[in-house]
Amino acid sequence: MNVSPPRYSLVLPIYNEEQVLPRLIERISSLIGRLDGETEAIFVDDGSLDGSVEYLRNVVAVEPRFRLIELSRNFGHQVAITAGMDAAAGDAVIVMDADLQDPPEVVLDLVAKWKEGFEIVYARRVKREGESWFKRITASLFYRLLEKMTSVDIPRDVGDFRLVGRKALETFKQMPEHDRFVRGMFAWMGFKQTAVPFERPARNLGQTKYPFWKMMHLAVHGIVSFSEKPLRVALWGGLAISALAVVFGTYAIFAWIFETGVIAGWTSIVVIVSLLCGINLFMTGVVGLYVGGIHAEVKRRPLYVIDRVAGFDKAMRAASDSRRPFRKPRNGASADGRTLRQL
Numbered sequence: 270m271n272v273s274p275p276r277y278s279l280v281l282p283i284y285n286e287e288q289v290l291p292r293l294i295e296r297i298s299s300l301i302g303r304l305d306g307e308t309e310a311i312f313v314d315d316g317s318l319d320g321s322v323e324y325l326r327n328v329v330a331v332e333p334r335f336r337l338i339e340l341s342r343n344f345g346h347q348v349a350i351t352a353g354m355d356a357a358a359g360d361a362v363i364v365m366d367a368d369l370q371d372p373p374e375v376v377l378d379l380v381a382k383w384k385e386g387f388e389i390v391y392a393r394r395v396k397r398e399g400e401s402w403f404k405r406i407t408a409s410l411f412y413r414l415l416e417k418m419t420s421v422d423i424p425r426d427v428g429d430f431r432l433v434g435r436k437a438l439e440t441f442k443q444m445p446e447h448d449r450f451v452r453g454m455f456a457w458m459g460f461k462q463t464a465v466p467f468e469r470p471a472r473n474l475g476q477t478k479y480p481f482w483k484m485m486h487l488a489v490h491g492i493v494s495f496s497e498k499p500l501r502v503a504l505w506g507g508l509a510i511s512a513l514a515v516v517f518g519t520y521a522i523f524a525w526i527f528e529t530g531v532i533a534g535w536t537s538i539v540v541i542v543s544l545l546c547g548i549n550l551f552m553t554g555v556v557g558l559y560v561g562g563i564h565a566e567v568k569r570r571p572l573y574v575i576d577r578v579a580g581f582d583k584a585m586r587a588a589s590d591s592r593r594p595f596r597k598p599r600n601g602a603s604a605d606g607r608t609l610r611q612l
């Protein structure tokens with residue numbers, strides 16, 4: 270094992286977090302002071318529209334342990350995390366939300382578990398404060414549904430607050446999928462995994478960036494990218510309905526032959542046709558989700574585009590990592606839109 274002290278990377282996705290940033294920087298700095306190894310904090314600006322970037326640029330300019338990746342636009346939480354992890358140089362990488370709902374102090378517990386030999390350590394929410402009952406119920410339903418539908422054991426009540434070791438990180442980097450459901454991807458890869466419980470406080474500043482439709486989107490993609498069950502539902506559902514249709518059809522024919530004067534029921538036709546149309550459309554939609562996923566993959570676009578980076582020339586390079594894309598930006602100029610995945 271390492272004799273030299275471990276190196277840590279913190280990855281923080283930032284999307285319009287202007288209000289939280291001063292407190293966040295404070296808390297992160299004090300966390301860095303308490304960690305037992307060299308630590309870098311990588312802020313990934315996910316196309317913020319407020320003053321977040323300017324604030325971070327100023328902080329990164331004076332604080333040698335902070336680094337900044339500015340994505341060229343909003344790519345979404347899951348991709349922002351990926352960009353940060355791709356650039357991380359530490360032996361252990363910790364991903365956490367920037368809104369202080371993932372308390373920085375919990376990182377110490379994650380690190381302790383990592384030192385016991387766990388490659389992936391999740392922070393499990395045992396209590397969610399300040400979240401509406403609606404969010405709590407939908408989240409809980411989602412985790413249970415996910416558990417039922419997927420073949421991979423995706424841990425319940427676990428978000429993206431986690432620590433991963435180098436081996437898991439390198440594995441993650443080899444997973445190019447566009448449809449990213451990061452927590453599922455880590456569950457999939459195996460290794461020794463464990464969870465550390467924590468109480469999730471309310472977001473006290475700023476707004477949640479996950480409105481209902483975004484949550485739905487994440488939920489649907491979580492299921493579609495980790496389960497073929499919806500496709501099978503289409504198959505069996507279609508078969509069952511066809512069987513019913515045969516039975517009913519037979520009855521209708523006999524009725525037509527033996528019951529004189531019966532005019533075929535208009536109502537039943539309308540009911541059946543509309544029912545079948547509905548199911549058909551639904552199932553086409555299910556198939557479409559998967560086809561859409563394939564479409565996104567075959568385009569082979571890079572996952573994200575980096576506008577500019579700052580702070581990476583300061584120290585701490587990953588000795589083992591050949592994919593590190595960052596060169597010292599020329600005169601602080603933008604890193605010409607190169608993307609990590611192209612390199």
Ligand code: UDP
Nearest residue numbers: 282283284315345346349366367477478479
């Ligand atoms: N975030 C991001 N890009 C987005 C949406 C969110 O980088 O498109 C970041 C956000 O700044 C925060 C984290 O992802 O650090 C989690 O977002 P949020 O707190 O809004 O989610 P919630 O805790 O409500 O699920």
Ligand code: MG
Nearest residue numbers: 366368370472
């Ligand atoms: Mg939050």
